[in-house]
Amino acid sequence: GNSVTQMEGPVTLSEEAFLTINCTYTATGYPSLFWYVQYPGEGLQLLLKATKADDKGSNKGFEATYRKETTSFHLEKGSVQVSDSAVYFCALSDRMNYGGSQGNLIFGKGTKLSVKP
Amino acid sequence: DVKVTQSSRYLVKRTGEKVFLECVQDMDHENMFWYRQDPGLGLRLIYFSYDVKMKEKGDIPEGYSVSREKKERFSLILESASTNQTSMYLCASSILISGNTIYFGEGSWLTVV
Numbered sequence: 001g002n003s004v005t006q007m008e009g010p011v012t013l014s015e016e017a018f019l020t021i022n023c024t025y026t027a028t029g030y031p032s033l034f035w036y037v038q039y040p041g042e043g044l045q046l047l048l049k050a051t052k053a054d055d056k057g058s059n060k061g062f063e064a065t066y067r068k069e070t071t072s073f074h075l076e077k078g079s080v081q082v083s084d085s086a087v088y089f090c091a092l093s094d095r096m097n098y099g100g101s102q103g104n105l106i107f108g109k110g111t112k113l114s115v116k117p
Numbered sequence: 118d119v120k121v122t123q124s125s126r127y128l129v130k131r132t133g134e135k136v137f138l139e140c141v142q143d144m145d146h147e148n149m150f151w152y153r154q155d156p157g158l159g160l161r162l163i164y165f166s167y168d169v170k171m172k173e174k175g176d177i178p179e180g181y182s183v184s185r186e187k188k189e190r191f192s193l194i195l196e197s198a199s200t201n202q203t204s205m206y207l208c209a210s211s212i213l214i215s216g217n218t219i220y221f222g223e224g225s226w227l228t229v230v
Contacts, residue, residue: 032217034218036221042223042224043121043207043221043222043223043224044160044207044209044221045221046218046219046220049218089159089160093217104148104150104162104165104175104219105219107159107160108159109157109158109159110159110160
């Protein structure tokens, strides 16, 4: 079945350091790929998404490119800030054949990022 | 902006109590979901619904039930709460298209003592 594997944390960086959080996936067909972020005490928010191969999603200085050949969707940011401290989840879309419905996401286990001043 | 509202942020319940977690979305989404989030396990799908009165089991439905009497409202029910159901519960919604964004509520922290 479909699955998502992301690097385990926690990841601790100094402010202005370069960030990479690795994410690889296993899927049949052509799923959409997502990064969600969860700030302390909050629910998940969409950070960025890509819907087809070679698409690049970007938001708030974060980027991720949908690489079909390596089945990857690594999250990067050139210069992290203390305010980026959060848990980051990689996810892919899944097809649920319940009455023709579609739309669930398969999530990785999350990577906790801590940025120190 | 899409808004998914969970009625309670923090709850403390006793073992054996019946617990209701309520969720409302304001964007006329067809799909609604209940997830459970635990450290080291990520998010796990409990139940989801793609229409009023329709429900389907997710990965961990045991000990839970759901109700969707109106399109905008999706309730999670713990018939007899147990300590291993202490967790963060996240409600979410989306439109009925694969690959579309899922929108989450802020979460409900449930402690069962």
